[in-house]
Amino acid sequence: MKRETLRAKWISAAVDFLTSAGAITAFNAVRYHFNMAHGLQAELSMRSFMTSRVVITELWVFPLMMLTFYWLSGFYASVPVGSRLKDFTNAAGNAIAGSLVFFFVAMLNDTIPMRRWNYELVVVLWMTLTLLVTVGRWTLSALRGRDRKGRPTIIIGQPSRAEALRDKLCRSAKVMGLDVTESVALTDEGSRRVAQAVENGAVEVIAIAADVSEPGVAELIGRFLPYDVSVMIWPGSNIPSLTRRSFDNVAGEPLVDVSRPPMDALTINVKRVLDVALSSLALIVVSPLLAAIAIAVKADSEGPVFYRQRRVGYHRRPFDIIKFRSMVTDAESLSGPALSSPDDPRVTRVGRFLRKYRLDELPNFWNVIRGDMSLVGPRPEREHFLKRIMERAPQSALLHRVRPGITSWGMVKYGYAQSVDEMVERLRYDLIYVENVSLKVDIKILFYTVNTVITGKGI
Numbered sequence: 002m003k004r005e006t007l008r009a010k011w012i013s014a015a016v017d018f019l020t021s022a023g024a025i026t027a028f029n030a031v032r033y034h035f036n037m038a039h040g041l042q043a044e045l046s047m048r049s050f051m052t053s054r055v056v057i058t059e060l061w062v063f064p065l066m067m068l069t070f071y072w073l074s075g076f077y078a079s080v081p082v083g084s085r086l087k088d089f090t091n092a093a094g095n096a097i098a099g100s101l102v103f104f105f106v107a108m109l110n111d112t113i114p115m116r117r118w119n120y121e122l123v124v125v126l127w128m129t130l131t132l133l134v135t136v137g138r139w140t141l142s143a144l145r146g147r148d149r150k151g152r153p154t155i156i157i158g159q160p161s162r163a164e165a166l167r168d169k170l171c172r173s174a175k176v177m178g179l180d181v182t183e184s185v186a187l188t189d190e191g192s193r194r195v196a197q198a199v200e201n202g203a204v205e206v207i208a209i210a211a212d213v214s215e216p217g218v219a220e221l222i223g224r225f226l227p228y229d230v231s232v233m234i235w236p237g238s239n240i241p242s243l244t245r246r247s248f249d250n251v252a253g254e255p256l257v258d259v260s261r262p263p264m265d266a267l268t269i270n271v272k273r274v275l276d277v278a279l280s281s282l283a284l285i286v287v288s289p290l291l292a293a294i295a296i297a298v299k300a301d302s303e304g305p306v307f308y309r310q311r312r313v314g315y316h317r318r319p320f321d322i323i324k325f326r327s328m329v330t331d332a333e334s335l336s337g338p339a340l341s342s343p344d345d346p347r348v349t350r351v352g353r354f355l356r357k358y359r360l361d362e363l364p365n366f367w368n369v370i371r372g373d374m375s376l377v378g379p380r381p382e383r384e385h386f387l388k389r390i391m392e393r394a395p396q397s398a399l400l401h402r403v404r405p406g407i408t409s410w411g412m413v414k415y416g417y418a419q420s421v422d423e424m425v426e427r428l429r430y431d432l433i434y435v436e437n438v439s440l441k442v443d444i445k446i447l448f449y450t451v452n453t454v455i456t457g458k459g460i
Contacts, residue, residue: 005306009081013141017071020137022168023062024130027293029056031125032453035118053321055107063103067130070095073274075266080292081145088138089131151180156236157195157221158187158210166235177256179206187211192221199228206231208256220391222259223398226316232260237347255443262403264438272440276376280369287363294351294360295327302328307338307364312381317406320373322381323364327352356417365407377443378406379431382424394428401434408450410434 005195033050050056071077076091087242104123154170156163163184170181182204185191198204207225209232211218216232225232233256262269284291295306308326310318332347348356355361366376379400383388411430418424434442 003291006081009145010077013077013080013138013428014071016069016137016141016342017134018064018068020133021067021130022060025059025135026051027133028057028122028126028129031129032122035122035125059103059107063099066102067095067099067134070098073267073270075270078259078266078269085139085142088142089135091133092138093127093131096127096134099130100124100127146303152205152206152231154179154181154206155195155198155204156181156184156210157191158184160184160186162210162235163187166208170208180209181208184210187215187217189219191225191328192217196224196296197223199230199437204230211235219395219398223317223391223401226260226398226401227318228316230260231258233258259402262438263436264403268440269440272375272443275440276369279376280366284366284370290360291363294355298325298327298349298355299349302329302349311383311395312405313374313384313387313399313401314381317398317401318382319383320368322373323367325352325361327355327361327363359450362407369407373404375404375406377408377446378404379409379435380412381405385426386421390424390428393425395423396432397428400428400431400435403438408446410446413433413446413449413453 004385013149029051030047033045033047046128071091074091074095076087076095079087100123108119108122156164156167156170167181167184170177170179182198184192187209195204195207199207207230210217211234222232235256264272298306304326306326308324308328309321310324312322314320321372327349328345328347329349329427352361365374369376387397409431410433411427413422415427418427434446
């Protein structure tokens with residue numbers, strides 16, 4: 002299923018590239034005749050103009066730019082599932098951005114008697130681009146619709162409610178793009194059946210007919226987050242916070258996708274671009290400091306400069322977080338996993354300074370570039386402590402809908418936790434962050450973090 006979805010995305014991107022190239026070609030043909038009609042470029046033939054270096058360059062660069070806009074807008078995230086209205090609105094919206102960029106880059110310095118003529122040409126470009134891209138997408142959608150089946154879906158919940166949801170989904174199967182294969186009871190046996198179907202690749206969507214507050218539901222969500230499937234909840238009265246920006250199919254049932262971040266696709270992609278750009282810049286800017294810290298760590302105590310520790314990240318997938326070593330080597334070899342404290346004897350002299358100013362976290366920028374983490378997000382924990390947190394606060398499973406971060410609202414408000422009780426207390430801030438995540442909130446947390454680092458409030 003995953004391979005078929007990836008193939009569908011590549012085909013959609015190829016169609017968008019070709020139709021965008023067709024649009025810029027048609028626009029340049031109109032542009033030539035427009036200029037000729039106003040006595041401009043009279044010395045050029047149509048053939049000379051269309052084969053000029055500038056026009057040929059536009060033929061390649063413009064479609065690639067449009068593909069970038071389509072990706073940033075999140076259009077390819079929902080391929081092959083989508084609607085004709087979404088195809089059109091996405092094409093029209095991105096055509097505005099593409100036309101404006103083309104105007105400021107390629108047309109602003111044109112020597113024409115009246116600037117109004119350029120504005121008219123921009124409108125022509127927008128209309129041509131919107132029309133051709135939309136027609137291309139609708140044609141591809143029609144071809145797929147001949148033999149397209151809905152996404153294999155399994156429902157789990159209390160028997161009566163599961164059957165009720167099954168009936169509703171079957172009635173709206175066409176508009177929702179779901180194919181319900183079976184419904185099972187919310188029991189250990191039912192969970193095992195769902196897990197087996199997921200592992201066999203027979204399911205793409207898990208629909209939970211229960212409230213997240215019901216016993217076992219949060220654990221069920223956490224269990225299936227690591228898989229490449231959509232985990233959805235049929236909303237009840239106890240989860241209003243999950244419905245803020247959760248669904249966009251108003252013709253079908255309002256299933257809340259708790260396996261994806263509570264952000265629109267544009268915000269997700271822009272956040273990722275900023276993460277990579279700022280982390281790369283940070284590593285370059287602080288490289289002299291990194292070298293100095295590495296020398297200090299090596300001179301202060303025996304052992305490696307960097308410390309790698311297995312953490313649980315996005316969709317509960319494990320990764321190795323990279324930090325400057327701030328404790329003695331093999332600090333947990335005897336006692337096992339343990340949280341640190343201000344007077345922890347395992348912390349070295351240099352390590353105490355690094356932790357005070359959060360400098361031991363600087364190598365985390367590499368984790369951000371790799372995609373393990375984000376600049377802002379809930380701090381990743383170890384599996385050992387996650388299990389203990391889940392026992393106290395099952396809703397912690399919802400934190401894994403976003404990438405963990407170098408800093409978080411919980412970190413700047415609460416700091417390092419010295420016990421599971423404090424970790425659960427800090428969890429409240431991170432849950433609020435996840436339900437209200439935005440670029441504006443991230444910027445505020447980053448500024449707050451800078452203040453924390455400068456004032457040395459890391460411990």
